[in-house]
Amino acid sequence: MSDPTFHSIRLHGPWQIQILQQEAGAPQPEPLSCRLPGDWTAPLGPEFKGTVQLQRHFNRPTGLQAGQPVYLVVELAPLPGQVRLNDHVLNRAEPAERLRSDISGWLVERNHLTIDVELPGHPPAAEAAVLAAAEIRLEIAE
DSSP, X not given: OOOOOEEEEEOOOXXXXXXXXXXXXXXXXXXXXXXXXXXXXXXXOTTOOEEEEEEEEEEOOTTOOTTOOEEEXXXXXXXXXXXXXXXXXXXXXXXXXXXXXXXXXXXXXXXXXXXXXXXXXXXXXXHHHXXXXXXXXXXXXX
């Protein structure tokens, strides 16, 4: 039996950015949105230090067969954070560069994906480049 091939659906956006926690006294920016990949930290500014949540809705892919695997792939900088789909935690906040999780059993018609990310403030140039290259996608086994 050969390995399955996958069809990818990229979740470029728009993503909403909500500030969950920031340094005391810091101004609260207006609601922000972004597209991924892209420099989604720029609207927060280089001084920002705190926790943000990326949020996006997406519809259940059409044409799925019963038992057909669907994976959520999150390629983001190795920053601590939590990934949730429809309030189901997909990881436990361990830093990793890539998360790949079978979400077949948790898909509904309209899905809510959230990713909490802790930003340390003044990221080095290499880390900022990785943040800008963040990609989030669905992989559907064919």
